[in-house]
Amino acid sequence: MRVQIAFCIFAIISTTLASASSGVQVDAERNKKVFSLFSIVTFPNAGCASQDAARNGTCYTSSECQNKGGTTSGNCAAGFGVCCLFIVTATSTTISENCTYIQNPSYPSVYADTTALTYTINKCSDSVCNVRLDFETFTTAGPAATTEDANGNACTDSFVVTGTSGLSSPVICGKNAGQHIYLEMGNSGSTDTATLAFTFSGTSTVRTWEIKATQIPCGASYRPPDGCLQYHTTLSGRFQTFNFAETTTASQVHLSNQKYDVCIRQEAGYCCIEYSLCSDDNSWSWANSGAGALQDEMCTEDYVGIDGVSDTCTDFAGQYTVGRMCGFEGVLATTPISFNLQAIGVISGASVCDCVPPFNVEFYSDITEGITELLTQRGVCLEYEQRPC
Numbered sequence: 001m002r003v004q005i006a007f008c009i010f011a012i013i014s015t016t017l018a019s020a021s022s023g024v025q026v027d028a029e030r031n032k033k034v035f036s037l038f039s040i041v042t043f044p045n046a047g048c049a050s051q052d053a054a055r056n057g058t059c060y061t062s063s064e065c066q067n068k069g070g071t072t073s074g075n076c077a078a079g080f081g082v083c084c085l086f087i088v089t090a091t092s093t094t095i096s097e098n099c100t101y102i103q104n105p106s107y108p109s110v111y112a113d114t115t116a117l118t119y120t121i122n123k124c125s126d127s128v129c130n131v132r133l134d135f136e137t138f139t140t141a142g143p144a145a146t147t148e149d150a151n152g153n154a155c156t157d158s159f160v161v162t163g164t165s166g167l168s169s170p171v172i173c174g175k176n177a178g179q180h181i182y183l184e185m186g187n188s189g190s191t192d193t194a195t196l197a198f199t200f201s202g203t204s205t206v207r208t209w210e211i212k213a214t215q216i217p218c219g220a221s222y223r224p225p226d227g228c229l230q231y232h233t234t235l236s237g238r239f240q241t242f243n244f245a246e247t248t249t250a251s252q253v254h255l256s257n258q259k260y261d262v263c264i265r266q267e268a269g270y271c272c273i274e275y276s277l278c279s280d281d282n283s284w285s286w287a288n289s290g291a292g293a294l295q296d297e298m299c300t301e302d303y304v305g306i307d308g309v310s311d312t313c314t315d316f317a318g319q320y321t322v323g324r325m326c327g328f329e330g331v332l333a334t335t336p337i338s339f340n341l342q343a344i345g346v347i348s349g350a351s352v353c354d355c356v357p358p359f360n361v362e363f364y365s366d367i368t369e370g371i372t373e374l375l376t377q378r379g380v381c382l383e384y385e386q387r388p389c
Helices: 002-021 028-038 062-067
Strands: 047-049 056-060 071-076 081-088 093-095 100-103 117-122 128-139 158-163 180-184 193-199 208-217 228-232 236-240 258-264 270-277 293-295 303-310 322-327 351-354 359-365 379-388
Touching: 047 071, 047 081, 056 062, 056 071, 062 071, 062 081, 081 093, 128 158, 158 180, 228 236
Parallel strands: 081 100, 093 117, 228 258
Antiparallel strands: 047 056, 056 081, 071 081, 100 208, 117 193, 128 180, 128 208, 158 193, 180 228, 236 379, 258 359, 270 351, 270 379, 293 322, 303 322, 303 351, 303 359
């Protein structure tokens, strides 16, 4: 049927052209209708939902998708385009397409080799400033049962992201599915890149990853502020330190030599954020020498930093505020030393509040503690909820 229709259209056009050449008057309106059959359809290369419900793609024509090395996974643009899925499983490669999934070789089987892997992400447009990496799956060998190396890193395997901007992520390892990070690629134009580097030590029976790489335009409303490794844009949510997801008791180890900010976007009409501990076991396990709950200058080792945090979201002007919290397991400490370090926030459900934007939470761990101390510290998990003005 499609062939017959195409032939009929061609016949009409041929007859029309022949009549015109012989001097026969051709109706202008009829010509307009005939040639409108050849209108060119255009559509943006926007994100699309692929047939694989767990992954997103980019809308291209079928030929564009094939030429770019993608895989067709459903239709888009009212059927004029295909949802093109980009998945990389090569050992080391360069990535230029937005919304690319980076999988370990032999995924979903484990990667047991010890060869280091490096992935380079090129900007898909000069207007890109950041890349967001979502850890759809991420399990590597965590901290080893030894002290840290000269750089304060106790990870057996390591993963680090660096950008042409000169910025880099901390060294990450262990179980981190569901985590995400942002990295600034640079503002020099198309030559800016981000590099994802894996190094491994010894074979592994659990080493797998799938990382979704999404590029963020410089002017996007969802682009994070400078200095934010993680960025949350909802009224409520949850975040945790790297390797907190590890549930094996012997491997529940927080990572050393960490220094990064988790940022929360302030929504219109909301002036404070209330933080409480997650219901997970050991949700406040962030090492620091000394007994009791400590704050500010007493937090000389590991700490959680929230500028202007208080024990309540009400009567804020009269409250004592601190910038750093640390101390024994199960405690959020915000009371000054003159109050005998009374523990305000505890696992039983108490919380602390921040009414001084921007809303950033800093996680800091030093490089001086030994692995014996680390093995008793799972990390930190916090839930947050924005409070109206």
